Amino acid sequence: MANPKKLVLIGNGMAGVRAIEHLLKLAPDAYEITIIGAEPHPNYNRIMLSSVLAGGADMKDIIINDWDWYEENNIRLLTGHQAVQIDTKRRKVVSHLGAEAEYDALILATGSNPFMLPLPGADKEGVIAFRDIKDCETMQEASQKYKRAVVIGGGLLGLEAARGLLHLGMDVSVVHIHPYIMERQLDETASKMLQRELESQGMKFLLRKNTESIYGKKRVKGLRFTDGTEAEADLVVMAVGIRPNVELAKASGIEVNRGIVVNDFLETSAPGIYAVGECAEHRGIAYGLVAPLFEQGAVLAKRLAAVETEGYSGSVTSTKLKVSGVDVFSAGEYNEPPGTRALRYQDEVDGVYKKIVLQDDKLVGAVLFGDTADGSSLFSLIRKGESVKGREKELLLGFQPGGSGGAASLESRLEAMAADEIICGCNGVSKGAIADAIQSKGCASVGEIKACTKASASCGGCKNLVAGLVNLYAGDAAGEPAKEGICGCTPLGRDEIVAEIKRMELKSVKEVMNVLEWRTPEGCSKCRPSLNYYLGMLWPAEYKDEKESRFTNERYHANIQKDGTYSVVPRIYGGVTSPQELKKIAEVAEKFDVPMVKITGGQRIDLLGVKKDDLPKMWEELDMPSGYAYGKALRTVKTCVGSTFCRFGTQDSIGMGIRLEKEFERLNTPAKVKLAVSGCPRNCAEASIKDFGVVAIDGGWELHVGGNGGVHIRATDLLCVVKTEDEVVEWAGAFLQLYRENAQWNERTSIWIERVGLDYVKQALEKREDRLALYERIRAALDHTADPWKQIIGSKELRRNFESLAPAAVPN
Ligand SMILES: Cc1cc2nc3c(=O)[nH]c(=O)nc-3n(C[C@H](O)[C@H](O)[C@H](O)COP(=O)(O)OP(=O)(O)OC[C@H]3O[C@@H](n4cnc5c(N)ncnc54)[C@H](O)[C@@H]3O)c2cc1C
Ligand SMILES: NC(=O)c1ccc[n+]([C@@H]2O[C@H](COP(=O)([O-])OP(=O)(O)OC[C@H]3O[C@@H](n4cnc5c(N)ncnc54)[C@H](O)[C@@H]3O)[C@@H](O)[C@H]2O)c1
Ligand code: SF4
Numbered sequence: 001m002a003n004p005k006k007l008v009l010i011g012n013g014m015a016g017v018r019a020i021e022h023l024l025k026l027a028p029d030a031y032e033i034t035i036i037g038a039e040p041h042p043n044y045n046r047i048m049l050s051s052v053l054a055g056g057a058d059m060k061d062i063i064i065n066d067w068d069w070y071e072e073n074n075i076r077l078l079t080g081h082q083a084v085q086i087d088t089k090r091r092k093v094v095s096h097l098g099a100e101a102e103y104d105a106l107i108l109a110t111g112s113n114p115f116m117l118p119l120p121g122a123d124k125e126g127v128i129a130f131r132d133i134k135d136c137e138t139m140q141e142a143s144q145k146y147k148r149a150v151v152i153g154g155g156l157l158g159l160e161a162a163r164g165l166l167h168l169g170m171d172v173s174v175v176h177i178h179p180y181i182m183e184r185q186l187d188e189t190a191s192k193m194l195q196r197e198l199e200s201q202g203m204k205f206l207l208r209k210n211t212e213s214i215y216g217k218k219r220v221k222g223l224r225f226t227d228g229t230e231a232e233a234d235l236v237v238m239a240v241g242i243r244p245n246v247e248l249a250k251a252s253g254i255e256v257n258r259g260i261v262v263n264d265f266l267e268t269s270a271p272g273i274y275a276v277g278e279c280a281e282h283r284g285i286a287y288g289l290v291a292p293l294f295e296q297g298a299v300l301a302k303r304l305a306a307v308e309t310e311g312y313s314g315s316v317t318s319t320k321l322k323v324s325g326v327d328v329f330s331a332g333e334y335n336e337p338p339g340t341r342a343l344r345y346q347d348e349v350d351g352v353y354k355k356i357v358l359q360d361d362k363l364v365g366a367v368l369f370g371d372t373a374d375g376s377s378l379f380s381l382i383r384k385g386e387s388v389k390g391r392e393k394e395l396l397l398g399f400q401p402g403g404s405g406g407a408a409s410l411e412s413r414l415e416a417m418a419a420d421e422i423i424c425g426c427n428g429v430s431k432g433a434i435a436d437a438i439q440s441k442g443c444a445s446v447g448e449i450k451a452c453t454k455a456s457a458s459c460g461g462c463k464n465l466v467a468g469l470v471n472l473y474a475g476d477a478a479g480e481p482a483k484e485g486i487c488g489c490t491p492l493g494r495d496e497i498v499a500e501i502k503r504m505e506l507k508s509v510k511e512v513m514n515v516l517e518w519r520t521p522e523g524c525s526k527c528r529p530s531l532n533y534y535l536g537m538l539w540p541a542e543y544k545d546e547k548e549s550r551f552t553n554e555r556y557h558a559n560i561q562k563d564g565t566y567s568v569v570p571r572i573y574g575g576v577t578s579p580q581e582l583k584k585i586a587e588v589a590e591k592f593d594v595p596m597v598k599i600t601g602g603q604r605i606d607l608l609g610v611k612k613d614d615l616p617k618m619w620e621e622l623d624m625p626s627g628y629a630y631g632k633a634l635r636t637v638k639t640c641v642g643s644t645f646c647r648f649g650t651q652d653s654i655g656m657g658i659r660l661e662k663e664f665e666r667l668n669t670p671a672k673v674k675l676a677v678s679g680c681p682r683n684c685a686e687a688s689i690k691d692f693g694v695v696a697i698d699g700g701w702e703l704h705v706g707g708n709g710g711v712h713i714r715a716t717d718l719l720c721v722v723k724t725e726d727e728v729v730e731w732a733g734a735f736l737q738l739y740r741e742n743a744q745w746n747e748r749t750s751i752w753i754e755r756v757g758l759d760y761v762k763q764a765l766e767k768r769e770d771r772l773a774l775y776e777r778i779r780a781a782l783d784h785t786a787d788p789w790k791q792i793i794g795s796k797e798l799r800r801n802f803e804s805l806a807p808a809a810v811p812n
């Protein structure tokens, strides 16, 4: 295009930049674009600030478009610039630093301002809102120095802030003006169930409290309420709603009501000026959730690209609270207005509540607590507005607990969904669009689908559904398997192989290769250990481990070193040893001329440089269990000193760590597994980079999963919060077994979780019956394990292997 027009966007946030993304797809060369953003960051996912605060994501993970994206798209970006003037005659915008940008078209996407209650003392240090990265950092810093936090407002934002502050180790109270929390999304029953659940996680509630003033000298010390009571606080977070940011528009003479008034094409009263996002008011509504804002952005992009559009006609919204361990969904009319009827299901044992609201045979609202899996289906029906006569009970109870549960019920749910049902509420992506991305565009993972369709790119709440669709459709594409075989010896993928082993009850590596028509009769160094693992996992009682299918390290139960010697790491439970044990290790090291004794990162002692022939003798003299430092197995359980000695410790992390290690030692896993237990959120045992990390909080334990501190560094995701040590063990066992049964051989939990999605894991573990079934299966597997060093010491035949120089069957 010869003379591109000039487009200026004010507000580098979620709605404005999404509109630009659409526009770049529709008409990449139509405009010369300038973006002016007051924050000093590139465009980021504001929604995920809650997860950053709660330890479920890193700041770096929430960038949507990095600096390079602007450059690649020839966008002039002015960050840290607040637009302060719009000259509508000369069509020019001026920033507070004096930068200017001329426009033919201008988009206002200035978002909202958090509403700050105009209370005496609201200007004190330590009184903040929760809106941007800066607020998030302020809370993180405050938690290092201070203990007591009060959140004013028990809505979505307030509860997510409170959960994050609990994670940061603060004592948190939520002050709410109404008799029950989230009254804008929930009825009283669901709200009370939610409150109980959050209380069990350590959150406190002060209901029916109207704040009168904030006291303290320079920094806040507490709040005073109108009923005369007080609450102490070193940090106050106000989350009492938002107000569209309209100042600039108003000052520029653009029509403003609550928000900047726009028509169905997002046009404001000023020619050439559009508004999109939270700052815009469409048909009397200013939205505060991304789904409608993204819909607006898509319409605006079409308008700017001169592509025909019917315009934006408004949205029905749904919400989900993003608090780990709590499933809450609400859509439409949740409070049974006159003329509606409601159907309810309540199960106090499993903590499940469901309500659907009907009007004239149509579904107009839904509230779900404890089991939100049907949320997207119900929401689709609300949006469609079709009659559900005769199906009411099925809608309420169709997939109630007690069904097949876990992955199977997810699959059947997905199969039953219509193609136009929305899977990703934030981005409005339907089942059909995802199926098409898998089948026609070759997307084979959640990440690829996200890149292709945007599904799962915002709150991430739909990841398990997207992962479920990948499982459902990958493989159907054009009748060909979408996945590659596990190696060149077979076209079959991991899931097909495991399914066939189960179906045909295949019991040896050779049998699998024969029956499944391996291309190479002996297999290779990839498929043989995988098959050995899958067979052992599926038939723990009957399958005899095939040593020759294992790598050298696992055959000799020691790590081979570059000079051909081995290293020996005995198990030291929870990193706790004793003078007697240390003396024994020292004597053995001297006796066998061990050239180096090293303390490992996993709190154990490594005897390096041991000759192969000496291994059994050394194990005999050590008389300690194998530490499995060589295997795809449970390695260490790192612990901090915890409440036994540390003044910050809230729980006995050493005892918990030793219990976990004793419970799961000798467990074979798809790849190595490391655990850690910290006695408080200071997290000295680095639980947030372990496969399963346990962090003590007041009155309970946070369970984190999928971390990795190695080459591919990944922080854990928060799985849930539990109260007792027994629950920690039950969840750990269930999680490890789920991983054992579903991951590919050699796939660390960090990669596996990225592939299947945290929500898949949460859903598979959320029901106690499913957890207990998994736990029983892991116990059954553990019942058939024995310490390999002891087995070798006690068997002349096995000892002989260490004298011979037989080459490894499977090269490393
Ligand atoms: C912690 C948190 C969690 C949330 N969770 C969810 C959720 O789970 N689901 C959901 O749907 N929504 C959620 N939301 C709401 C969602 O983030 C917002 O609806 C969305 O970000 C609004 O997009 P926007 O572009 O209109 O505004 P914003 O994303 O706020 O962007 C506006 C930008 O404009 C800039 N700006 C303002 N004035 C000027 C000016 N004069 N010059 C230059 N720049 C300016 C601001 O600094 C800001 O960067 C959450 C919000 C928060 C704070
Ligand atoms: N999971 C999500 O979808 C999510 C998460 C966070 C934020 N958000 C969005 O961010 C925006 C801001 O969230 P929010 O929770 O602040 O807004 P909100 O308006 O939804 O809730 C504010 C809550 O504060 C309470 N309140 C008002 N005045 C009070 C007072 N003086 N004392 C105590 N309580 C008082 C209200 O009763 C209400 O429940 C909303 O648009 C929300 O939808 C969404
Ligand atoms: S993590 Fe453990 S050692 Fe570190 S401060 Fe907390 S209790 Fe103490």
Ligand code: FES
Binding pocket: 423, 424, 425, 426, 427, 455, 456, 457, 458, 459, 460, 461, 462, 463
């Ligand atoms: S539902 Fe929020 S990203 Fe899909």
